[in-house]
Amino acid sequence: MRHSSSSRRVWMLVLALSGLALWAPAAVAQPKPCALLLMHGKWGHPNNLAGFGRQMEPACDTQSIEMPWSRRRNYDQPYPVAITEIAAQVKALRDKGYARVLLAGHSFGANAAMAYMATQGDADGVIALAPGHSPAFTYGRGIGKASVDQARQMVLEGKGAEMLDMEDFNQGKSRPVRMRADVLLSYFDPEGLGHMPLSASRFKKAVPFVWVIGTKDPLYSAGPSYAFEKAPVNSASKYLVVDADHMGTPEVAAMQVLEWVRALP
Numbered sequence: 001m002r003h004s005s006s007s008r009r010v011w012m013l014v015l016a017l018s019g020l021a022l023w024a025p026a027a028v029a030q031p032k033p034c035a036l037l038l039m040h041g042k043w044g045h046p047n048n049l050a051g052f053g054r055q056m057e058p059a060c061d062t063q064s065i066e067m068p069w070s071r072r073r074n075y076d077q078p079y080p081v082a083i084t085e086i087a088a089q090v091k092a093l094r095d096k097g098y099a100r101v102l103l104a105g106h107s108f109g110a111n112a113a114m115a116y117m118a119t120q121g122d123a124d125g126v127i128a129l130a131p132g133h134s135p136a137f138t139y140g141r142g143i144g145k146a147s148v149d150q151a152r153q154m155v156l157e158g159k160g161a162e163m164l165d166m167e168d169f170n171q172g173k174s175r176p177v178r179m180r181a182d183v184l185l186s187y188f189d190p191e192g193l194g195h196m197p198l199s200a201s202r203f204k205k206a207v208p209f210v211w212v213i214g215t216k217d218p219l220y221s222a223g224p225s226y227a228f229e230k231a232p233v234n235s236a237s238k239y240l241v242v243d244a245d246h247m248g249t250p251e252v253a254a255m256q257v258l259e260w261v262r263a264l265p
Helices: 002-028 046-056 079-095 108-119 135-140 145-156 181-188 196-201 249-262
Strands: 034-039 061-065 100-106 126-129 163-170 173-180 209-214 238-242
Touching (some): 034 046, 034 079, 046 061, 046 100, 046 249, 061 079, 079 100, 079 108, 079 181, 100 108, 100 249, 126 249, 135 145, 145 163, 145 181, 163 181, 173 181, 238 249
Parallel strands (some): 034 061, 034 100, 209 238
Antiparallel strands (some): 163 173
């Protein structure tokens, strides 16, 4: 009887250890508490932020999406539709159980992250990497002004679906683009969704906001008062300056941004 009782105790211990072994991998496989949605810049591609995304992986799961201003899509949808595309991705990440969803964008992607917070406002933080696309700046200097004015008139006349040509500029380079008049106006209206100072001032909530700018970036001279300081104050927000040009900022700043994400309350 003693031998039988001892055997039962041994088997019970084996079963308990087996259960622990089965449970442990499941615990390790639980989703990370943070997801990071990445948006590329003008004429870009989701792969443009692959290196930055990999460096963020210790803190957040990352997902990069193709936006309407990519070279392939060539402004196939207006800015409000781009916002709904972002919203769908944010919801999908929430549905997967992520406790924190951050938006990170480079150049035009940073512009979009800010516009999203001004219109939807349901993300938990914004990482603006070398923010770009400044329609008020270009319009004020006559760059593309004729096309924007024509697009506005066409929209007023109910001709927004008609096609319009313009010369699109990006970091000193230009190329001709052709898009619907209403689409053109949605992106290049100097007081529209693309105007970053206005978007910052309209954030729907005071989320952690990091503005990352390189010393060789054309927007560096504008300083924090341009848009960063117009956003609602959050104790975790930061104006981060790095030694980089516009295109190199994400890679150069990656480790500092990772530290910022890890330190978020």
